[in-house]
Amino acid sequence: MNYVQFYYPEGFAHCYGCGRLNPEGHQFKTYWDPEKRESRTEFTPKPYHTAIPGFVYGGLLASLVDCHSTATGSAALKELESTPWDQGPYPRCVTASLEVQFLKPTPLGPTLVAVGRVLERSERKVVVGTEVYADGVLTVKGKAVVVRIPEGWGG
Numbered sequence: 075m076n077y078v079q080f081y082y083p084e085g086f087a088h089c090y091g092c093g094r095l096n097p098e099g100h101q102f103k104t105y106w107d108p109e110k111r112e113s114r115t116e117f118t119p120k121p122y123h124t125a126i127p128g129f130v131y132g133g134l135l136a137s138l139v140d141c142h143s144t145a146t147g148s149a150a151l152k153e154l155e156s157t158p159w160d161q162g163p164y165p166r167c168v169t170a171s172l173e174v175q176f177l178k179p180t181p182l183g184p185t186l187v188a189v190g191r192v193l194e195r196s197e198r199k200v201v202v203g204t205e206v207y208a209d210g211v212l213t214v215k216g217k218a219v220v221v222r223i224p225e226g227w228g229g
């Protein structure tokens with residue numbers, strides 16, 4: 075199964091967080107389950123993504139929620155099209171607003187699992203709720219408003 079970012083047009087595929095064409099970036103990959111209408115991004119932080127030894131830096135967690143949300147929004151807008159979900163291109167979203175709640179320190183080591191759900195959707199805007207788990211423990215919650223990319227951005 076290909077991931078959402080795989081279907082972004084080339085001009086929108088250089089994001090530091092999730093651009094498949096940015097070799098220096100995190101290259102987050104988000105999978106969309108069209109039946110459950112749920113998204114999933116897995117990422118294993120590197121040892122240098124440290125806040126204090128043993129715990130993940132909050133900025134990385136915010137980036138994960140950010141890009142995971144734009145990908146979830148993209149999949150939610152793709153649903154409004156008549157083309158199949160496994161045929162690109164996907165609509166591209168940008169983040170208008172991002173809220174992150176750090177519920178517990180996130181341990182550095184385990185693969186993090188971000189799970190996203192669509193809370194609200196219109197033709198142009200999607201509100202996405204995300205939960206991030208480390209070893210099955212919920213450590214971060216996020217809510218993002220993502221908006222279909224305005225005409226004339228990127229390529």
Ligand SMILES: CCCCCCCC(=O)SCCNC(=O)CCNC(=O)[C@H](O)C(C)(C)COP(=O)(O)OP(=O)(O)OC[C@H]1O[C@@H](n2cnc3c(N)ncnc32)[C@H](O)[C@@H]1OP(=O)(O)O
Pocket residue numbers: 085086087089140141144166167168169170171196198199219221224227228
């Ligand atoms: C090119 C590839 C990019 C890859 C991005 C990957 C993820 C990112 O990090 S994105 C980077 C950070 N984000 C940005 O730089 C975006 C900067 N902001 C903007 O360009 C604009 O404010 C933009 C495009 C988000 C919204 O444009 P604008 O013309 O204001 O939209 P507008 O028509 O007013 O609003 C659309 C909807 O979003 C809502 N909205 C807009 N801004 C916000 C906000 N800050 N908070 C909550 N809701 C908002 C509006 O209320 C409206 O909702 P509704 O349709 O229900 O009335």
